[in-house]
Amino acid sequence: MNNLRSYNWVRIAGSSSELVFGTNQIALAELDGRPICIGRFKDRLFAFAYKCPHASGLLSDGFIDALGNVVCPLHRYRFNISTGYNVSGEGYRLRRWPVEDRPDGLYIGC
């Protein structure tokens, strides 16, 4: 993500501990009334789209693999959790947002 860009930070939870992660290391959250996914990999949080850019598979039903890729449950395309790049070679890119875990809450940059 471009660190020079200024974001509008939206508080999505009082703290990261409010998120409910499944065994797939993905939690559901809301951003401006729409579902988004929060993934956890190596104690870091990443926000990404609820639906896969390929054919709208629900990524909350996918999982984070050992390399930190989001794996879509429909066709198993893989996306790097921090860059959004499709690492399985199909040419798609996953939308994602920066996350900040601050003392007063969990924020997503839009």
Ligand code: FES
């Ligand atoms: S819908 Fe996600 S890989 Fe096809």
